[in-house]
Every structure is written in C-alpha cells, then in structure tokens.
Amino acid sequence: MSRTPLIAANWKMNPVPDGALTSDSPFHPQHGVDTIVFPTFLELISCIGEGLPTGAQYGHADSTGAHTGDVSMTMLKKVGCQFVLCGHSERRRDHGEEDSDVVAQAEAALRNGLHPVICVGETEAERKTKRHKQVVERQVRVLPLREAVTIAYEPVWAIGTGVTPTPEQAQDMHAFIRSLIPEARRETTRILYGGSLNPENALELLQQPDIDGGLVGKISLGPDNFAKIVLAAIQARN
Ligand code: PGA
Numbered sequence: 001m002s003r004t005p006l007i008a009a010n011w012k013m014n015p016v017p018d019g020a021l022t023s024d025s026p027f028h029p030q031h032g033v034d035t036i037v038f039p040t041f042l043e044l045i046s047c048i049g050e051g052l053p054t055g056a057q058y059g060h061a062d063s064t065g066a067h068t069g070d071v072s073m074t075m076l077k078k079v080g081c082q083f084v085l086c087g088h089s090e091r092r093r094d095h096g097e098e099d100s101d102v103v104a105q106a107e108a109a110l111r112n113g114l115h116p117v118i119c120v121g122e123t124e125a126e127r128k129t130k131r132h133k134q135v136v137e138r139q140v141r142v143l144p145l146r147e148a149v150t151i152a153y154e155p156v157w158a159i160g161t162g163v164t165p166t167p168e169q170a171q172d173m174h175a176f177i178r179s180l181i182p183e184a185r186r187e188t189t190r191i192l193y194g195g196s197l198n199p200e201n202a203l204e205l206l207q208q209p210d211i212d213g214g215l216v217g218k219i220s221l222g223p224d225n226f227a228k229i230v231l232a233a234i235q236a237r238n
Contacts, residue, residue, distance in 0.1 A: 003190050005206065005233040006150065006213035008036040008117065009220035010057065010085065010194070016043050019223045021050045026227035028052060033233045034213070036083050036117070041071055048080040055083025055117065058091055061104040073105070073112040084109045086118045087139075089156045103142050110147050117150045117215070118143055119194070120177070124157035133176055140180045150190045151177060152215040158195025160218060165195075167204045174210035199228035206236035 009027060011017070016039050020027050028051070029035045036053045039046075047054040059073040076084060085091075086109065087102030102118065109116040120139040122132035136153070143149065153173055158164050165173070174191050181189050193205050194215030205211055213233060219225045 002237070003188065003212045004032060004034050005237060006034040006036065006190050006192060007226070007230050007233055008038065008055075008083075008152075008192065008213070008215045009226055010038045010088070010215055010217050011040070011220065012057070012090070012217060013040060014221055015040075016047065017221050017223055020052075021046060023050075025050075025052075026223050026230055030230065031234050032237070033230050035230070038083075038085055044076070044081060045079055053083065054081055055085060055114075056081050057085050057088065059084045059086075059105060059109060059114070061101070061108040063108075073108045073114055077112045077114055082115060084114045084116055085152075086116045088119045089121060089154060089159060099139055099142050102139075103144070106144055106149060110144060110149070115148065115150065117152055117192070119152045119154050119215070121154040121156050121158075121195070127155065127157060132173070136173065136177065137180060140177055145181050145185060145189070148185070148189075150192060152192040152194045153177060154194035154215060156195075160196065162196050164197070164201055164205070167208050170205055171208035171210055174208065178210050197229060199225050199232065202229045202232035203236055206233050 038055045038057050056076045059076050060070040063072050063074040086105040091097045106116040122135040126135045190212040192213045192215045193211045197214045197216050198219045
C-alpha cells in the first residue's frame with residue numbers, strides 16, 4: 001500500500017515566512033507530495049486565500065461558549081480550514097492538555113469536518129527509562145482511529161533540539177503505532193515524523209516504510225529548506 005507523503009509546516013508562534021504566500025511557494029502540494037501549513041490563528045485566512053492546504057494549531061472542542069482566548073473547530077471550519085493539530089507537546093506542556101482533551105479535540109474536529117493531525121510522543125525521561133512504547137501506546141489507544149486521522153510521532157526530546165531518533169528507532173515506533181491502528185485503517189493512515197527534521201536527515205527518515213511524511217517546525221520557517229524536505233519525500237518514494 002503506498003501512502004502519499006505529507007509534509008506539514010508547523011510555524012508555531014511565528015509570522016508566515018516571506019515568500020510563503022505566492023502561487024509558486026513550496027508550501028503548495030507538488031509532485032505527489034501533500035502539504036499543510038499551520039500558521040497562527042491570525043494568519044489562517046491569508047493562507048487559505050492563497051489556496052494553501054491550511055490547518056490551525058489548536059481548536060477548542062466546544063462549538064461556542066465562555067472560553068476566553070479560544071477558537072472552536074466550528075469556527076475554524078467556517079473560515080475554510082481543512083486541518084487542525086491536536087495534542088502538540090507544546091500544548092500539552094504550556095496549556096496542560098491531557099489525553100482526554102486531545103481526544104475531545106480530535107472528535108470535535110471530525111464532527112466539524114476537519115481532519116485532525118494528532119501528535120503523540122514520549123519525553124526524554126520516558127525514553128531513558130524504556131517506557132516510550134508504553135506512553136505512546138497510552139496516547140494512541142484512546143484516539144478515534146476508526147476515522148480518517150493523521151498521527152504525528154514527535155518525541156518531545158527531539159523537538160527543537162537538533163537531536164533525532166535514528167531512522168531505525170523512528171521506524172520501530174512508527175511500525176508499533178501502526179500496529180495499534182484498527183485493521184480497516186491500518187494501511188491508509190499516515191504517520192508523520194516530527195522533531196528536528198531538516199534537509200540533512202529527512203531522506204533517511206522518510207525512506208522508512210512506516211514514515212509517511214513529516215511535521216516540520218523551525219526548519220519550515222525557511223521556504224528553501226522546506227522545499228528540500230519535500231524533495232526528500234519525493235526521492236524517498238522513488
Ligand atoms: P522542530 O518542531 O522541527 O522545530 O523540532 C517540530 C514540531 O514541534 O512540530
């Protein structure tokens with residue numbers, strides 16, 4: 001089963017990179033590679049207006065209500081978002097989001113016709129004490145995996161650190177995550193790798209059979225580097 005690679009840009013709390021909002025920007029899908037951009041809430045509409053496949057970095061599970069500072073999945077759908085990140089480790093860390101919140105968000109996304117890209121991954125301490133699979137299994141088992149979702153495996157210790165798992169370690173975890181997906185969706189669900197993905201390490205990681213693309217943070221702020229990762233995704237499939 002061949003899954004179309006997906007390379008997603010998580011711009012976090014940064015402005016849209018210069019050159020991203022043009023018709024020839026590398027953030028548009030190309031050559032058999034799907035793309036998504038995740039800008040801040042404020043820049044969703046300009047990305048959608050440029051025709052980029054666009055997602056929000058977070059959405060509240062309730063449709064409306066007394067949640068100061070939040071934006072709901074219903075609202076995101078209404079402005080033309082197609083995707084939403086759920087459970088990024090920075091949300092888990094900064095906003096105390098727990099597995100149950102992440103599930104509620106993913107379910108709300110699906111109810112509203114948004115495709116959730118759901119992040120899972122262990123901390124450094126959990127990896128060092130060999131609990132990484134146990135933790136990821138706990139995070140994955142609760143997810144609505146009978147629906148069409150994307151999973152992003154992002155080891156917390158690899159995010160923004162310049163350190164990555166070896167391709168073998170990443171493949172091992174991706175295959176493990178795939179084994180947890182119900183059979184009807186197992187071969188079609190995309191599992192992205194995220195955490196210090198860059199033009200130098202992308203090919204080796206993306207060549208792994210269960211790594212279906214990447215969720216790219218810091219490096220995606222440079223369109224040229226993002227383009228190189230897209231190219232690596234194309235090469236990895238050839
Ligand atoms: P990074 O971030 O590529 O800067 O490590 C990835 C992410 O947090 O999604």
